[in-house]
Amino acid sequence: MCRIGAIKSKVAFHPSQALRLMLPQQEGHDNSGFAMVMQDLDGVFGQYKDKPLLSLACTQKGAQMVENYMEAHNFARVYEWVPKLNRKPGLDIKAMPHYIFRCYDYPEQVQGASQAAKEELLLDTRLALRALLEKENQGYAFSLWPDVLTLKEIGDPRDIAVYFRLWDDSGELMAKNVVVQCRQNTNYEIVRYAAHPFFIQGYTLCANGENTFYTKNKEYQKSLHRGYIGFESDSQNFLYTLHYVLHQLKWPIKYYKHVITPLPFEEIEKRPDKAELKLIRQSLGHLEINGPNTIIGMLPDNSLITCCDSKKLRPVVIGGDGTTIAISSEVCGLNVVVPDRDPATDVYPDEREVVVITSDLEVQRWKQ
C-alpha cells in the first residue's frame, strides 16, 4: 500500500511541507521511495513559468544523449538548476549520478504555433527522450512541461530529503501545488517509472490501491494514444483515463468518475441522463477500474481532483485553513501541515463523490 497526498496553497511553500505531510503516515508505507510533482513554481523557476522544464535522473552518458537530442531538435537551454547534493554516507537512497532540472525555449519552428501543437511537441520530445534513455539504460525522463517539476527516487523518504537538502528550505525550490507519494514496494521490482505521481501533458496523478482491471485498462489504453506507455504500475491507468476524458475527449470533469466507476445499471435507469451514461458505459467500458483505490489528480489549471473506488475501500481526507488545503490518505498528515484548521470541516469523500479544489482554493464536491 502507498500513502498519497497533495498540498495546494495560496503562497508558495517548500517541498519539506510535502515530507511533513507524508512522514506521519509511515505506518502505511514502508519508506521504499519518495516522489513528488510540483506545479505553479516559485523560487529559482519562478521567472521561467512559460518555459518547458525537463526533470531528468540519469547517468553522465544519459545527460550527454539528452543534451545532443535537445540541441538537434532546436531546444535552447534557458536555465538549469542543479541540486546541491548531500552525499553523506549511510543514507538509504539509490541515487542516480545526475539530476537535471532544466528550462528550455521552445524551438523556433513552434514559437508561433498553437498551444495544442506545443503540447504535442513536448509530449513527443519526452517520449523520445524516454525511449533514448531506456534503450541504453541511461536514465529516466519524468516530465517536460512548463512550470512542472518532478522528483522521484528510491529509498527512505527522510534520507532522500537529506540527500536533496529538502529540509533546508533554501528558497530555491518552491511551488504552490505539490502531489506526493511515499511508496511501499509490494511485489514489483522497484522501477523509478513505477513510482507515482505520473505525468502526461499537464495532468499529474497518483493513486493508492490496486487496480484489478489493470490488464483490461492497459490493453485498451495502448490503442488510444501514443503517450499511453509504460504501464509499470496499475495506477497509470487512472492517469491515462483522466487525460483521455479531459484532454482527448474534452468532456467535463464530472464524467471522469462516470468512466472509472460507472453507476450500477439500476441506478443509471433512474436518472434523467441515463441515455448519456449508458453510452459512456458502452464505449468506455474498458476504462472501468476495480479493486480498492483512491486517486489524487492535478490538472493543467492547477486544480486538484480526488475520488475513490466505488466501494470506498481506500479513503482520503481533505482539510484546509483558508490559505492551504491538503489531501491526505491519513488525517495525521493533515494535522501536521494544516494544524490550525477546524477538523470538523474536513471532508471525507464517499464512494460516489468527487472533490475538486479549484485554483482559488474553492472546494467543490458533488455526487456522481
Place this chain on the structure above:
Amino acid sequence: METVTKIQDVTFNDLPWKIEYSPERCTMCGSCVAACTFKAIEPGVERRSVTISTAHVPEPTQTHRAIPVIRQKNSAANFCRGCGMCEKVCPNRAIRPVRNDDSRLNILARGGGNPIKRGGRNNLIKDRTLDKIVVGRISQMTDPSLDSERHTFDILAPFGRVLLPGELPFSIDDGELKLSGWTPPVRWIYPVIFSDMSVGALSTRAWEAVCLATAYLNERYDMPVRMCSGEGGMPVQLMKSDYLKYMIIQIASGHFGWNRIIKAMPHMKVDPAGILIKIGQGAKPGDGGLLPAAKVAEHIQAIRGVPKADLLSPPTIRAFTPSRNRCRKCICPSTPPSNSACRSPSNAPHLPPRYPSTTIFSATPIRSAAASSSTASRAAPAQPTKYRSTTPDTLSSQRSANVTWQPSSKAVRARYLCGPAAASASPATPRPTLSR
C-alpha cells in the same frame, strides 16, 4: 499416374522434425543410420544436379549424377523425434535434426495417419487463441483477495454496434454531455450466447428446446442471454413469436432461408436481438460447410426454402471476397478477366463480376443464385412438387410477390425490407424472376 500416388503420401514436411543434411560433408559412414533407434533415416540414392570440374584447370560443367545420400523417411510411423543421436555420432557434422515449425503431424494424427489430400486448410497459424488470452492478475496485494466483495463487478456486455468514444454524438451544454444524435441500438447482455448452431439443420425438438431455454432464462430469471439462429434460416413461427427478441438472426455465405425471413417480417411483433452477418465459415475455414442431401429433411427444407439436395455454404461471402485467389476456393460461377493483378485484394477492376447472392438484403438470393450458377442445385426444378407440398404458405406468397432481383438499387432493397406488399410494386425488370 505417378503424381496421383504421390499425393497420397506423407511428406517429411508433415513431420515435427526435419533432417538437415549436407551431402558434401557426408562420407557415407552409416553411423547415423545405425544410431537412429526410430529408423527415421535411411541410405538411398538420389539423382542430383552437380557441378564438377575434372580437368587440370577449372572447367566447371554441370551434370546429373546418381549419388548415395542419407535421407529422412517419409513415414508417420518413423518420424524423427529430434533426439539428436545422428548428430552426435556423425564424425563430419553432416547431419542434424531441425524443428519443423510448420509440422502437420497433428492433422495427420487426426486423420488416423492419413496425409492431407486436399487443400484449403493450413497449419501455419502459430499463435492460437489460447496463446493470446491474457490472464490479468486479480490482485497484486491480496492474491487471492481477502474478501470477494472487494472485486465484484457487472458482467454485462454491450451487444450491438458500440461507437468509439470519440464518435459519440455528444454536445456539451452547461457542463453536461447531451446526446445530440442517433446511436445504434445496443443491449446489455451476459457475454454468453447460445452460439450459432444452425436452426435450419437441427431437429425441431432440438432448436425448440434451446429457444425455450433462452426465453426461460430471460423471462423467469432475468438472465439476459441470447441465442443465434445459425445460418440455416429461421422458422416462421419463431419469427412471429414474442421471444424473437432473444434471437440473433444470422446470415452467412449460403443465404439460406432469407427470403422466408424477409417475408415473415411484416408479421414480426418484436425486433430480433440482432442480425449477425457471418463473413466466413468459422467452423470450416477455407472449406465451407456441406449439409448432405440425406440430412435435408422436410422441416429443414421448409426453414431453408430449398429442395432435398446437398446444401453448400461457401467458405466466404463472395461480396466480401474480392481476391480471385480466395474466390476460387468457393463455388464461383465466373472468374475475373485477367490473371495478373488479382493478388491484390484492393484492386477493384479485378473483382469478380457481381452476381446475385452478393446482396445481403436480396429477397430472392437462393433463386437467383440458382438461376445464375450451374453448381447450385438448390432450387432444382426437377423436384417442384415435393418442394411445394412442404411449404405451401410461403410458396404462394412468393408467387404473388413476384419479387425481382436488382442488386444495385437501394430503393428496391428498401422495398424488400418493407415486406411483400411493397415489394410487389418493384420495377418490372425481371432479371432472374421466380420461375414457378
